[in-house]
Amino acid sequence: MGFTNSMRQKLLVVEDDIFMQKIIKSVLHETYEIKICSNGLDALSFLQDGNIPALIISDLNTPVLDGFGLIEQIKASDFFNEIPILILSGEEGSEVRTRCLDAGADDFLAKPFNPSELEARVRVIFRRIKISIAS
Secondary structure (H helix, E strand, O other): OOOOOOOOOEEEEEOOOHHHHHHHHHHHOOOOEEEEEOOHHHHHHHHHOOOOOOEEEEEOOOOOOOHHHHHHHHHHOOOOOOOOEEEEEOOOOHHHHHHHHHHOOOEEEEOOOOHHHHHHHHHHHHHHHHHHHHO
16 A cells, blocks of 8 residues: 555565554654655555655665665656655664765664654755755
């Protein structure tokens, strides 16, 4: 099932942990339309079905296709490479963050995270997009 025709910004969340899915959805569902996929391969299939989100929020460690693979596939695509990506991960070392950002992620947030910080980072990404589009 794809996104509705709602005027709200659409977010694709790629997360295999059901508890984390519920947290993310509870934090963001009032402002954004949320679609959850449990792995990167399902997310790519969802995108290829014509569902284009304003932002992808992805766990780094998902089964089948992990966050690094998802970033690589998204950034290699002429259709999807402009979609911003926010990575969530329990791995918070500088090397992992740098690798994600160098691969094409727009931001990185370590788990566990403050829900208010997640909301703020999503707003910042959208603010940046509007600024770059207007320039």
